[in-house]
Structure formats: C-alpha cells, structure tokens
Amino acid sequence: MNWAEAGFELFGVHVLWTDLVGNIAALATVLLAIRKSIWTWPVQLTGSVLLLIASISAHITGNALKQVMFGVLAVYGWWKWARGTQGGQELAVRPATGRERLGLVAAMIAGTAVVGVLFYLFKLSWAANTPGIEGYALVAADAYIFVGSAVATWAQGRALVDFWIIWVAVDLVGVPLAFSSGLVVSGAVYGIFFVLVLIGFANWLKEYRSRALLVPKEAV
Incomplete structure (x- = not known):
C-alpha cells in the first residue's frame, strides 16, 4: 500500500487519511471564512489537494475534477482577498x-x-x-x-x-x-x-x- 492509500479501519471500513484530513480542512475553511481570514484560501487549497489524492486513489473521477476546480478557485480567492487587504485594511464584504x-x-x-x-x-x-x-x-x-x-x-x-x-x-x-x-x-x-x-x-x-x-x- 502506498502513502496515498494509507489509513485506518473504522467499523470495518477503510478510512483514508487524505480523505479524513481533507474533510477536516474543508470544515476549517468555512470557520476561517466566517472570520474573513486570509488563511481560508491556503487551507482550502491544502484540503483540495488531499481530497484530490483521495479521489484518485478511490478512482472517483468526478470528485477528483471537483477538487481541481476548488484548487484553482482557492488560488483566485487568495489573490482577490490579498488585494482587498493590502495595507492592513480589513476585507470589505458587500x-x-x-x-x-x-x-x-x-x-x-x-x-x-x-x-x-x-x-x-x-x-x-x-x-x-x-x-x-x-x-x-x-x-x-x-x-x-x-x-x-x-x-x-x-x-x-x-x-x-x-x-x-x-x-x-x-x-x-x-x-x-x-x-x-x-x-x-x-x-x-x-x-x-x-x-x-x-x-x-x-x-x-x-x-x-x-x-x-x-x-x-x-x-x-
């Protein structure tokens, strides 16, 4: 078993570490977004990469494509929020x-x-x-x-x-x-x-x- 398939057994089901940590990162992303933290985006990008690996390992093509999309949008959002907080100003929502x-x-x-x-x-x-x-x-x-x-x-x-x-x-x-x-x-x-x-x-x-x-x- 390679590292991408590493995990543990839970109630008879093999849980991938990439899937577990990726979903935890997804939840953290929402919590950070509530606070308008710029860390929202690097955490989302990390979660997307982990879930992409998990999806490829599980041969779930559609979900893998979704994670690629989330990764690209995370880079876009990171760039937009970085511009919106230049000079230490607070991100303005509307x-x-x-x-x-x-x-x-x-x-x-x-x-x-x-x-x-x-x-x-x-x-x-x-x-x-x-x-x-x-x-x-x-x-x-x-x-x-x-x-x-x-x-x-x-x-x-x-x-x-x-x-x-x-x-x-x-x-x-x-x-x-x-x-x-x-x-x-x-x-x-x-x-x-x-x-x-x-x-x-x-x-x-x-x-x-x-x-x-x-x-x-x-x-x-």
Whole structure:
C-alpha cells in the first residue's frame, strides 16, 4: 500500500487519511471564512489537494475534477482577498448587485444543464449508471452541487455576502441526497456545513450593515 492509500479501519471500513484530513480542512475553511481570514484560501487549497489524492486513489473521477476546480478557485480567492487587504485594511464584504445576482443564477442554471449532460455522457457522476428517471435526477443533483460549489466559491473570492446563500441552496440538495444514498457520514458533514453557513451569512450580513450605517455614502 502506498502513502496515498494509507489509513485506518473504522467499523470495518477503510478510512483514508487524505480523505479524513481533507474533510477536516474543508470544515476549517468555512470557520476561517466566517472570520474573513486570509488563511481560508491556503487551507482550502491544502484540503483540495488531499481530497484530490483521495479521489484518485478511490478512482472517483468526478470528485477528483471537483477538487481541481476548488484548487484553482482557492488560488483566485487568495489573490482577490490579498488585494482587498493590502495595507492592513480589513476585507470589505458587500451584497451582490442586481446584475451580479442575475449572473450567479444564470451560471447555476446553465452550468447545471451543461455539466449534467457531461457527467452523464462521460460517466463522471457516481450516479451515471443508475437506470431510468432516478439516474437522470441523481446526475442532475450531482451536477447542481458541483456547479453550485463553484459559483459559491467564486462569489466568496469576490467577498459577496450572497455566496453564503448559494451554499445554503447547495446544502439543501446535498444533505438529503447524501442521507438517501446511504452516505450517513457525508450527510452529517453536509449538515455541519449547513449550520456553519447560516452562521457565516448572519455574521457577514451584520458586518456589512454595520459598516453601511457608519459610512452611508461609501461606494459598494
């Protein structure tokens, strides 16, 4: 067994260290994002690399591609937040404009349709071999989670308060999908993410409103 497959047995299941530490890093990423820490991005990048290794080891191509996407977006977000905190200034968060929100929704809809077709045709989704309508629905849900995660991370990089709402929309599908598929641990992790996302949204929105009251004429 090589280092990428190293792990331990838990209730008769082999748990990869890369998978465990990668998911811990993913949870840490959300906690750091709530605090607007620049460490959000290097931790996310590290988690993405570990989960990429775990996915390749488990031969889960679709999830491996998702981790590559998260890694690229982590570099983008790191760069954007570094620029936004130059000179020691605090990262300024803001709601998306009407045009930006329209773009986010359009990206979610169009992206889910395109990625769903690709996932099904190239068997990149874990549900691609499920027959009938159920298979189509599961692949669509998988594509929705994939695209929603990408859109949310991009919006996070731009310090948009709305990115938390996108994560809520993703988790509303991800939590029941995981439990209905028998992935209890994944469902529990999604549930933890859901609670943290609600806390993050409340914190960012409160901060934006406080700043808007202090500087009412500030351009956002």
